[in-house]
Amino acid sequence: MSATGTYVGFDAGEKRLGVAVGETVTGNARALEVIACRDGTPDWSRLRTLIDDWRPRGLIVGIPRHADGSASPSTRLAERFAGELARRSGCSVHRVDEHLSSHAARDALRGRGQPTEVIDAEAARIILETWLSEHFP
Numbered sequence: 001m002s003a004t005g006t007y008v009g010f011d012a013g014e015k016r017l018g019v020a021v022g023e024t025v026t027g028n029a030r031a032l033e034v035i036a037c038r039d040g041t042p043d044w045s046r047l048r049t050l051i052d053d054w055r056p057r058g059l060i061v062g063i064p065r066h067a068d069g070s071a072s073p074s075t076r077l078a079e080r081f082a083g084e085l086a087r088r089s090g091c092s093v094h095r096v097d098e099h100l101s102s103h104a105a106r107d108a109l110r111g112r113g114q115p116t117e118v119i120d121a122e123a124a125r126i127i128l129e130t131w132l133s134e135h136f137p
Contacts, residue, residue, distance in 0.1 A: 009128025062098030
């Protein structure tokens with residue numbers, strides 16, 4: 001079981017990295033921002049600042065898979081990101097299945113009348129809330 005407190009979640013992509021923050025007490029998360037990536041590489045200095053500011057108990061990375069559970073190029077990108085994040089941050093990094101999180105994020109944004117430019121951060125929120133609900137029911 002992970003420790004209670006604040007966690008930061010990520011939706012890793014080739015061009016963008018969605019970021020969210022959440023609390024174990026409420027089980028809720030909120031979208032923070034979208035960080036631009038170059039060839040799947042995020043702005044590591046911005047990530048360091050976020051981690052220093054939030055001082056999370058752990059980091060959560062969504063790992064996409066095909067419907068049959070098999071890996072895709074996105075799976076490998078997210079796994080590489082999770083490994084590098086653990087190495088650079090010194091924080092514990094937890095992985096969670098993010099099957100269809102982008103679709104759910106798009107639907108949630110449309111339902112609230114918000115622009116889809118923040119879809120990656122919204123997907124990170126959904127990923128983080130999924131993990132929180134599994135570990136802190």
